[in-house]
Amino acid sequence: MRDASPWTERYAQVRAATMALAAPLSDEDCGAQSMPDASPVKWHLAHTTWFFETFILERYEAGFQPFHPAFRVLFNSYYNGVGDKHPRPQRGLLTRPSMAEVRAYRANVDARVAALAMRLAATDDRLAELLTLGLQHEQQHQELILTDVKHLLAQNPMAPAYLPAAAPAAPAAAAQRWQRFEGGLHDIGHQGDGFCFDNELPRHKVYIAPFELSARLVTNADYLAFIEAGGYRNPSLWLAEGWDWIRAQGIEAPLYWRRGEEGKGWTAFTLHGQQPLDMDAPVAHISLFEADAYAHWAGARLPTEAEWEHAAGAGEVTQMFGQRWQWTSSSYAPYPGFRPAEGAIGEYNGKFMVNQYVLRGSSLATPQGHSRASYRNFFPASARWQFTGIRLAK
Numbered sequence: 001m002r003d004a005s006p007w008t009e010r011y012a013q014v015r016a017a018t019m020a021l022a023a024p025l026s027d028e029d030c031g032a033q034s035m036p037d038a039s040p041v042k043w044h045l046a047h048t049t050w051f052f053e054t055f056i057l058e059r060y061e062a063g064f065q066p067f068h069p070a071f072r073v074l075f076n077s078y079y080n081g082v083g084d085k086h087p088r089p090q091r092g093l094l095t096r097p098s099m100a101e102v103r104a105y106r107a108n109v110d111a112r113v114a115a116l117a118m119r120l121a122a123t124d125d126r127l128a129e130l131l132t133l134g135l136q137h138e139q140q141h142q143e144l145i146l147t148d149v150k151h152l153l154a155q156n157p158m159a160p161a162y163l164p165a166a167a168p169a170a171p172a173a174a175a176q177r178w179q180r181f182e183g184g185l186h187d188i189g190h191q192g193d194g195f196c197f198d199n200e201l202p203r204h205k206v207y208i209a210p211f212e213l214s215a216r217l218v219t220n221a222d223y224l225a226f227i228e229a230g231g232y233r234n235p236s237l238w239l240a241e242g243w244d245w246i247r248a249q250g251i252e253a254p255l256y257w258r259r260g261e262e263g264k265g266w267t268a269f270t271l272h273g274q275q276p277l278d279m280d281a282p283v284a285h286i287s288l289f290e291a292d293a294y295a296h297w298a299g300a301r302l303p304t305e306a307e308w309e310h311a312a313g314a315g316e317v318t319q320m321f322g323q324r325w326q327w328t329s330s331s332y333a334p335y336p337g338f339r340p341a342e343g344a345i346g347e348y349n350g351k352f353m354v355n356q357y358v359l360r361g362s363s364l365a366t367p368q369g370h371s372r373a374s375y376r377n378f379f380p381a382s383a384r385w386q387f388t389g390i391r392l393a394k
Contacts, residue, residue, distance in 0.1 A: 007131065008117045014135045015110060017367070018048065019103075021145045024162055027099040033092025034155050038148040038385065043075065043091045046102045048138040049109045050075035054082060055345065056130050057112055060119065067105050068097070078351075081344030132195055133345070139367040146271065146365040151385045154256055154269045161273030170281035173219045178394065179316050181307070183210040188309045189335060190374040199349040200374045202337045206306045211393055213303060213311045217282035217319045217326070218294065218390040224266070224279070226294050227253060237296045242289030245382055255285035255384040282324045282389045288357050288381035291327040291390045303393035305330040305376070308360040312373040321371040324389025325359040332356035332378040356380055363387035 022030060022041050030041040039047075050071060058064050066072060074094060076085045086094070097105070119127050146162075153160050189203030190196035232252045235243050245251070253259075256269040257277065266277040286294075288302075295301050303311075305328040312320050320326075333353050340346035356378040362371035365387055379386060 007128070008114060011110075011113065011117070011131065011135060014138055015106070018045065018138055018142055018145070019106070021142060021149075025149065029149070029152070030099055031092065031095060032152055033089075034148070034152040035385075036089035037383070038151050039088075039091050039144070040094070041145055041149060042099055042102050043094065044141045044145050044148070046071065046075045046097075046105060047077055048134075048141050049102075049106045051137055052113050052131075052134050053109050054079075056116070056127070056134065057109065059130075060116055060127060061112060067108050068101075071097075071105065079344045079347050081347060130345075133348075136195060136197070136370075137348075139370060142367050143363070143365045143370075147386050150256075150269070150271055159269060159274040162271045165272065167270055167272040167275060167278075170219075170278050173221070173280040174216060176222075177215045178212040179215050179311070180212050181208075181210065181311055181314065181316075183208050186306070186310050188306050188374070190372075194372075196372075196374060197349060197376070198340060198346075199334070199338070199353075199376050202335060204336050208304075208306055208310055211303070211307050213307065213317055214300070214392040215317045217324055218298075218392065219279065220268075220277050220281055220283050221279035222298075223254065223283040223286075223294060223390075224277075226297050229297065231293060231297050234297075237293040239289060239292055241381070242287075242293060245287075245289055251290075254283060254290065282319065284324055284363075284387050284389055285384045286327070286388050286390060287384045288327050288379075290384075291388075292329075294390055295392055298392060300392040300394050302327055302329040303391060304328055305358045305360055307393060308391070309373050312360070319391075320360075321362045322364060322366065324361065324387050325363050325377055326361045326389055326391045328358045328360055330358045332358050332376070352378065359386075359388060 022045060025041060030045075033040045033043075053067065054072065054076075058066075072082070073084045074086050076082050077088075078085065113131075116127070149162055153162055185205050185207055187203055187205055190200040191203050231237060232246060238246070253266075258267045258269070258274070260267055267274050268277050292302060308326065308328055311317055334350065338350070340350035341348070357380070359377040359379065360375070362375070363386070379388070
């Protein structure tokens, strides 16, 4: 019989880590929504609980009864196979349920899921898969909590800090250099017995022409040179949609950058509050449009996701993981032979494979275990509130 204790420990750790992210916040912080793409922390706490209640308890618990019947709609994100959803842009209007009730919801579902844990000691592999997916899903929302909180607090004129201690300064950036990779037929996609999301499969062969990849990420100092050279005023550097976007939005710098008073340079809003711009840190909160324009200005381009994954496997360049999600020029599309799972769970990734671009690597907000060479993150070209950066290719 399979031992359930490692899984129950893992479940408790992940769920506690989510609550720890909410600990520095007031109930008012947790209920606010700063833009349609971001969600209130209270909603994240409830939705990740909804996932376990809907896809595990409802299926496996004898005599299942929902914690609250209205939660099935309120905290459904995008699963059309489950039923109706509360409009995403209106999540910040959900003053009820209260944070206290959401905490009670989490505690109730945790206790009920724990009672099912012994099913793992039997032979129900499907239950184990759903529990694992639920924890991986919750960890994705842990990263979203940090990025959404940062965007929320940045709207406050008081520039409040989420974390009180000052951010450590980045080590001095090395001179940019290029690492060459030979072309040929290479395998990409997840391999091995560890967890992966369905969009990382199946592993398959791709042809990659010889290429070079920058050994480090583009820094704030690098990007400031682009700004000072008139990069945001030169239409020849921009994709047509990107140029229209920056003009319509009045964008002249990365998200969260602020011009200081004359002679005082730039500052940036961080999870530690407003800070002087760290010139050696990798640039962050960049859209695909901005990344592509910078690459053109620098006489380079963005890598394809196949190039990025091949280079990550070779281990010859730095800052591939744990710093910034790195834009690629690859549209988010299914791999040859991709098949979504059956039922509502199959809506997890596949239906988003249009009008998005792939990012690779991971960021400083990414939970441990989500940094792997085959991981495929994806966002629209205009997205900036995630910790997105730039790696160049030639």
